[in-house]
Amino acid sequence: MSDFKQVRVQQLDPLEEELAASSARGSLSHHALQPPSRAGSSAGCLSSGSALLLLQLLSLMVLAGLLVAVLAQVSRVPSSQGQEQELSKQKVCQELTQLKAGVDRLCRPCPWDWTFFRGHCYFFSKSQRNWNDSVTACQEMRAQLVVIKSAEEQNFLLQTFKNKGSTWMGLSDLNEEATWHWVDGSPLSPSLTYWNEGEPNNVGEEDCAEITDSGWNDAKCDAEKFWVCKTSSSSCPNT
Template sequence: MRNMDIDQVYANIGVLNPRKKDGVGQQSVHPYRVTTVFLGLLCVLLLTGINGIFLYQRNQLNNLTKVRDQLQTSYNNLTKERDQLQTNYNTLVKKKDQLLSETGMLNKIKGRHCPKGWIQFQSSCYYNTTLKKTWEDSRQDCIDRGADLVIINSREEQSFINQLSKLDKHIWIGLTDSDTEGTWIWVDGSPLTTKFWEKQPNNNHDKDCVEFIHKSYDPGVWKDRKCQRPNSWICEI
């Protein structure tokens, strides 16, 4: 009976503590965990790479922006220099043209010999008469002399004519609007630019011709008159 009890105890112990087989009962590692770890590491590497690329591209963009700004500044500076050079060039061209004009005038004056009885002023010669004729007849007299009625292009010339007209204070000049009313044209066909009107012209009663009126003060004035009015005149060549 005692032996049976002991056997029973051992039997119970065997049930309670069975022998473990090799590899059985140990916690196994599941494949999906390995995959998860691998994917996690891959994501970290990808994020690190993307971040590196982003930083690189941002630096490149910043560098390109700086280069663009520098190029824009250089372009603006070159544009200013070009504009300044163009201004200087235009100024030099004007000075050159002015010098050529003055040189031509000086050459004319140097080589000019006015006919007897004519008075020289700058590059022109002037003939003053005390006779009195209509505007048309006065002009014809100038044409017969190889000239035409005087054309006044500057204040200096206006002052000179004022000096010539001391004896006869009313002088015909080569200005008329007989072709088109209100459009004043010099006898050489050039338009009127320099003006010395005295509250004129009023164009009343077919006043299509212009007389120069001498004044004791510089430089004299103009008035429109009827062309049939008798006046003295000045010719110019």
């Protein structure tokens, strides 16, 4: 019995050795085909992630540079327009200054807003005052409330402020009733009067004269009416 077991053991030993060798070869092959460890894989992944992050940072830097360039260009546009507007203003001011200098060199017999007629200048008011205040207003402008010296002047006045309403002239009988004098002290000439029919009638102390569309009329001096100033015109030098 023991001899039989010994013989069987001897017969199995070569087989076991073959199986052991085959097992060893399979283990080596399995080890050779096994994928890399996780540590190596993580290192590779970290390298790829760093490259991607760097690329993203570079892209952001490029975009930031472009944005700065665009903003700089936009910021220069208003400044350029402002400079152009300033230059335009300066040019207009220079042209106005030159124009004013040219106008000043022109001879004007009357001030602005005054009307010239036969050697005299006339100012027609746009506001209303009583007779005494109208006299003062003309004096402040170095003129006098209009004194009418001719039929032509009378017609000129009527045509100029036609349909404007009653207007004070420099005639009154404040110093002596029924004795009319101009503001320059000269008496009213009987041959140069343009009273309306029935005037002056001195109804209710009417001591100041006004011009109406139809002629002269006496009125109360405290009534407010338009007024006309008159002064001599300036002489222009010969050029």
